[in-house]
Amino acid sequence: MKKITIIGSGFAGLTAVRTIRKKDKEVEIMLISPKAELVYMPSLIWVPSGAASKKDIVIPLDNFFKRMNVVHIVSEVTGLENKGRSVVTPIGTYENDALIIASGGRFIKKLPGIECAITPCEGLSAAEAIRDRVKAMDGGDIAIGFSGNPKEPSAMRGGPMFEFLFGLDTQLRAEGRRNKFNLTFFTPAPKPGARLGEKAVDGLLSEMKKRNIATHLGHKMKQFTDSKVVTEGGEFAADLILFMPGMTGNTWFDNTDLARSEGGMLKANKFCEVENTDKVFVVGDSGSFPGPEWMPKQAHMADLQAAAAAQNVLDVLDGKAASHTFKIELMCIVDSNNKGMYVSRTLKGGLILPSCRLMHLAKKVFGWWYLHQYK
Structure with a gap:
């Protein structure tokens, strides 16, 4: 056999x-x-x-x-x-x-001081660490960002970082604590989320502005410490850093x-x-x-x-030649804990649906359906 x-x-x-x-x-x-x-x-x-x-x-x-x-x-x-x-x-x-x-x-962890940051997609323990750190904070500066692998353009995972960013903003507002925190989004790319399409970039930046989230874009990162993020374009305070490195x-x-x-x-x-x-x-x-x-x-x-x-x-x-190819398709819902923006992109074009409650619910339902087949 x-x-x-x-x-x-x-x-x-x-x-x-x-x-x-x-x-x-x-x-x-x-x-x-x-x-x-x-x-x-x-x-x-x-x-x-x-x-x-x-x-x-x-x-x-x-x-x-x-x-x-x-x-x-x-x-x-x-x-x-x-x-x-x-x-x-x-x-x-x-x-x-x-x-x-x-x-x-595998996440590339060569940046000096990267041990000072939490990488959310490393798993449940990382997400729980974020939960516990935020809960223990009375206020302060939270920096959230990502980078890529310059030798492998597709080897990055930026989408979840937008979700952690908007999700934390929503959470802190619901807790009545948002005025005690400064949120900063950072990435070496001048246009964050460019792979989602130009309209998505505009939508994401507009959402950050509306939520009073500062941005630090287009500057190569130099170092993290336990109190700041240092880039070639300057530095800014950070009591908590969430960072998604590129992959290899x-x-x-x-x-x-x-x-x-x-x-x-x-x-x-x-x-x-x-x-x-x-x-x-x-x-x-x-x-x-x-x-x-x-x-x-x-x-x-x-x-x-x-x-x-x-x-x-x-x-x-079975002695045949491989002939099956895969569709190249980006599809996601950028969730913010109570709403979600749908984004899709194929070789033929893309589609963006404005953030709404229905997309948040759709993401929840899809997760339940997807996991049901493995239970």
């Missing part, structure tokens, strides 16, 4: 499992990840206000793996051997007939012969095949894919890539 190995139990890895099982009930699936759980990152934005907690975000996968007849190996991955046919872990080496790499990306590839990629992009990701073609490999695919944040600079690193894009890769894996195992 043919064996497909999947590395990672995030959005992309689990979508690959579901897609394979829809097409083939018999093929053996082995999935390697440190824990049998899915962390639903989009809901982290509601943790600081108490609108979401661990039960809403961390979903156990034991039942899902049993339902899908998946062998789960609880381990990190340390490298590959035998041209990808062998996955090396601290607890053993596992063979495969085809491999899907869905192990996510996993450290275990160094222990492989896989082709890498200049930014450290695995180089893939439009079929999600890693360049110059046989039956090795990559999906989600781990990969560098052909497409426009605005192509996002987000769960929706990872799902689209995983569905295409899973179908291609089954085809190549």
Whole structure:
């Protein structure tokens, strides 16, 4: 029996499992990840206000793996051997007939003093740390920002930072404490959210102005301290810093012969095949894919890539050529705890719907629906 190995139990890895099982009930699936759980990152934005907690975000996968007849190996991955046919872990080496790499990306943490900042998308503990820090503050300066990987334009995750920014503003107003805090949004980019489109940039900046949020844009960052953010264009006070660095590839990629992009990701073609490999695919944040600079690193894009890769894996195992491609699409709701702005973009154009209560509710409902399939 043919064996497909999947590395990672995030959005992309689990979508690959579901897609394979829809097409083939018999093929053996082995999935390697440190824990049998899915962390639903989009809901982290509601943790600081108490609108979401661990039960809403961390979903156990034991039942899902049993339902899908998946062998789960609880381990990190340390490298590959035998041209990808062998996955090396601290607890053993596992063979495969085809491999899907869905192990996510790694935040670049080279900025001096970055230990003074909280990186929200590192998981639940980071979001809880934000919650606890804000709760303990009587007032002060909060700085929220992001940067990218200059060698990999798509390897950034800025959207959630707008949500933490607007969400904290909404939360502090609801608590009657907003007048005690100064909020500053910062990024080296002169136009924050440019990948969402020009109209989105205007909308985001207009929303910041309306909420009395200061901006510090277009200046390369030099350093963080426990009391300020320092850039080439000046510095400003910060008692709490929330910062999302750009992303690069996993450290275990160094222990492989896989082709890498200049930014450290695995180089893939439009079929999600890693360049110059046989039956090795990559999906989600781990990969560098052909497409426009605005192509996002987000769960929706990872799902689209995983569905295409899973179908291609089954085809190549059946002796056919890979032929399934993925739609390039940015789709998100920029939430602010009580309202949300819908943004979408494709190669043909984009759509923006003004912030409203309905979009906030839609994001909540979508999260419930999405997670239900893994329970």
